[in-house]
Amino acid sequence: MSDDILISARDLSVGFRIGSGFFSKAVLKAVDHVDLDIAKGSFFGLVGESGSGKTTLGRALLKAVPITGGTARYNDGEVDLDLTTLSGPALKDYRKRAQLIFQDPYAALSPRMTVRDIIAEPLEVMGLTKSREETDARVREIAAKCRLNLEHLRRFPHAFSGGQRQRISIARALVSGPQFIVADESVAALDVSIQADVLNLLKQIQRDMGLTFLFISHDLSVVAHTCDHVAVMYLGRLVESAPTRTLFAAPRHPYTRALFSAIPSLDPDDRGRAQKLIGEIPSPTNQPPGCKFHTRCPHAIDRCKAEEPVLEHPGDGHEVACHRWRELLDEMVA
Amino acid sequence: MTALIEVENLTLKFRTDEGLITAVEDVSFSIAKGEVMGLVGESGSGKSVTAKALMHLNAKNAVYSPESRITLHTDSGPVDVLSLTTARDLKVVRGGAISMIFQEPMASFAPAITIGKQMVEQLQLHSDMSKARAREISIEMLDRVGISDPARRVDQYAFELSGGMRQRAMIAMALSTKPKLLIADEPTTALDVTIQAQVLDLMKDLVAEFHMGIVFITHDLGVIAQTADKVSVMYLGRLIEEGPVREVIRNPKHPYTQGLLAALPKLDDLEAPLTPVAGDIPSPLERPTGCVFHTRCPKFLGDICKTALPRDEKVDPNHRVACHIHSAEVMA
Numbered sequence: 001m002s003d004d005i006l007i008s009a010r011d012l013s014v015g016f017r018i019g020s021g022f023f024s025k026a027v028l029k030a031v032d033h034v035d036l037d038i039a040k041g042s043f044f045g046l047v048g049e050s051g052s053g054k055t056t057l058g059r060a061l062l063k064a065v066p067i068t069g070g071t072a073r074y075n076d077g078e079v080d081l082d083l084t085t086l087s088g089p090a091l092k093d094y095r096k097r098a099q100l101i102f103q104d105p106y107a108a109l110s111p112r113m114t115v116r117d118i119i120a121e122p123l124e125v126m127g128l129t130k131s132r133e134e135t136d137a138r139v140r141e142i143a144a145k146c147r148l149n150l151e152h153l154r155r156f157p158h159a160f161s162g163g164q165r166q167r168i169s170i171a172r173a174l175v176s177g178p179q180f181i182v183a184d185e186s187v188a189a190l191d192v193s194i195q196a197d198v199l200n201l202l203k204q205i206q207r208d209m210g211l212t213f214l215f216i217s218h219d220l221s222v223v224a225h226t227c228d229h230v231a232v233m234y235l236g237r238l239v240e241s242a243p244t245r246t247l248f249a250a251p252r253h254p255y256t257r258a259l260f261s262a263i264p265s266l267d268p269d270d271r272g273r274a275q276k277l278i279g280e281i282p283s284p285t286n287q288p289p290g291c292k293f294h295t296r297c298p299h300a301i302d303r304c305k306a307e308e309p310v311l312e313h314p315g316d317g318h319e320v321a322c323h324r325w326r327e328l329l330d331e332m333v334a
Numbered sequence: 335m336t337a338l339i340e341v342e343n344l345t346l347k348f349r350t351d352e353g354l355i356t357a358v359e360d361v362s363f364s365i366a367k368g369e370v371m372g373l374v375g376e377s378g379s380g381k382s383v384t385a386k387a388l389m390h391l392n393a394k395n396a397v398y399s400p401e402s403r404i405t406l407h408t409d410s411g412p413v414d415v416l417s418l419t420t421a422r423d424l425k426v427v428r429g430g431a432i433s434m435i436f437q438e439p440m441a442s443f444a445p446a447i448t449i450g451k452q453m454v455e456q457l458q459l460h461s462d463m464s465k466a467r468a469r470e471i472s473i474e475m476l477d478r479v480g481i482s483d484p485a486r487r488v489d490q491y492a493f494e495l496s497g498g499m500r501q502r503a504m505i506a507m508a509l510s511t512k513p514k515l516l517i518a519d520e521p522t523t524a525l526d527v528t529i530q531a532q533v534l535d536l537m538k539d540l541v542a543e544f545h546m547g548i549v550f551i552t553h554d555l556g557v558i559a560q561t562a563d564k565v566s567v568m569y570l571g572r573l574i575e576e577g578p579v580r581e582v583i584r585n586p587k588h589p590y591t592q593g594l595l596a597a598l599p600k601l602d603d604l605e606a607p608l609t610p611v612a613g614d615i616p617s618p619l620e621r622p623t624g625c626v627f628h629t630r631c632p633k634f635l636g637d638i639c640k641t642a643l644p645r646d647e648k649v650d651p652n653h654r655v656a657c658h659i660h661s662a663e664v665m666a
Contacts, residue, residue, distance in 0.1 A: 043658075049526040049529075050526055162377065164614065191377055191553055192554075193594060194609075194610065194614075195597070195609035196609060199599075199608055200607075218527065219527075220601070224599065225577040245604065258528060262530065262531040263555045263556065264530045264554065265556060265560065266555060266559050266600065267559060268559045268560075268579045268583060271538075276532065277528045277531075277532075280496055280499075281526075319344045
């Protein structure tokens with residue numbers, strides 16, 4: 001593993017056993033053989049529809065759900081941790097290095113705690129500070145970074161708007177001094193103007209503190225504006241991964257192209273219907289054979305129904321899992 | 335185009351423990367048959383409250399000002415919506431001539447009653463058709479909105495359908511009584527983009543087919559650009575700009591509308607910085623004097639914005655804006 005990779009997953013799978021019987025062997029594969037490298041200091045985007053496994057992948061990397069197959073490593077230069085076997089003191093150590101920012105700032109904050117206590121709680125639980133003075137100093141420092149003032153710290157969450165609450169959630173995630181942050185749909189519940197404000201704040205924090213972000217979102221235009229690298233998931237599989245600019249300029253997977261064309265255009269004269277996907281994402285308990293996308297793919301051939309494509313690494317940093325991406329690319333150019 | 339519904343000087347306050355809170359102030363607009371009006375604004379701007387007023391559906395502590403008037407034009411003559419009081423009279427605006435679809439269809443269907451039973455119930459409430467006929471129509475409608483195997487789905491419960499299917503079923507139910515006006519409150523916000531695109535296409539087809547008016551409430555200007563004929567922008571209960579969709583999106587006149595557009599991430603220009611509208615929406619208890627937007631306005635002119643309410647100015651016959659900057663330009 002090279003030095004500039006913070007998180008590296010190989011063949012990573014997460015399965016949940018379903019069904020009630022003691023002998024039930026049914027397994028829901030939420031994340032299915034995923035290879036992923038997240039560079040240190042990057043803003044890494046993960047997109048896909050509901051049910052694509054993006055949230056589960058994020059949680060697996062935080063060690064919040066059990067990893068059932070493959071490996072995942074975390075290496076920030078200070079420590080090198082094998083996430084698959086992590087437990088005991090090493091897991092506790094990882095908790096302060098990797099943090100999560102939730103989607104709904106209304107549900108994520110306890111209504112009975114002051115903002116100061118909400119932000120201080122991780123420090124106290126992890127025993128990172130030795131005195132109340134030290135805790136307060138640390139809380140104030142982080143709060144200032146998230147544009148919260150002393151007056152705000154004394155109040156309760158109900159007194160704040162959605163944008164301010166999300167800043168409180170961010171402060172709480174940052175207070176333990178993490179290197180790796182998973183932001184799961186962290187701006188999805190916000191109005192556009194507040195969304196812009198929170199995105200700018202996240203970018204600024206990432207640059208100032210040199211953090212690495214895994215930014216999970218279903219909103220491609222938000223991802224395009226904030227992330228350096230984007231990976232696209234479908235039914236637990238990684239189907240495409242590339243630097244943002246490359247991906248948006250020339251998507252290779254038919255699913256990625258369909259996602260792009262589904263974004264409502266701001267141009268009222270561009271009410272096109274080209275390339276709309278039909279149907280819905282299949283249930284993860286009843287996955288199609290072959291390429292998981294073939295049931296909705298306009299370019300599917302017999303091979304797609306029988307044989308599952310692997311993620312190809314053509315050498316230009318733009319990875320794709322599709323049997324036909326080369327010929328489809330030629331068709332588009334022609 | 336003849337007006338389907340006219341809203342004049344709508345002012346609505348809520349009586350609360352902390353006093354009267356203004357939710358909508360002096361809002362006027364009209365919607366024609368077959369016209370789609372997009373209603374845009376941040377949380378707290380009063381867009382949902384305005385839409386609910388069309389069905390006289392706001393909570394009991396709502397107080398309408400005496401000047402407020404909502405007139406619905408039906409086949410049997412105009413109806414003064416705000417004067418309706420009994421459940422019997424209100425039927426015409428609640429599910430009869432006006433139907434509503436909501437953001438979260440799971441919360442809108444009763445969980446323990448099959449979808450078909452709820453559709454039949456609504457049809458029978460609004461007409462004297464037999465149960466068998468109502469069921470037939472329900473199945474037809476489910477088929478029309480693209481639900482496969484409708485004869486089986488009609489006997490399923492809401493939880494058995496996926497999010498996109500549920501929203502389709504909701505639309506089928508709302509349209510089964512053939513309303514003249516459909517109120518859609520963030521109908522695609524909870525859906526994935528691919529499913530959103532399908533639902534938007536379906537709604538466009540249905541507008542063409544049923545020729546109804548639609549009030550489309552959303553915070554997503556992309557969705558507005560794709561569906562609406564005209565746009566109304568609300569801020570703190572006031573309608574601050576209204577015009578044809580092309581005009582408002584390409585040539586926004588109000589600094590708030592301009593701010594909303596600048597805050598939007600655009601796919602054709604990844605380098606463009608995202609510019610948030612400065613500050614937070616004020617608490618309804620601390621309603622600004624003068625222009626309601628002056629506390630956050632980047633083009634704040636001084637005293638006039640703080641003290642005087644801007645009048646509606648016509649930019650062109652169909653495009654109006656309430657902003658002192660524009661009034662000043664007109665006068666200069």
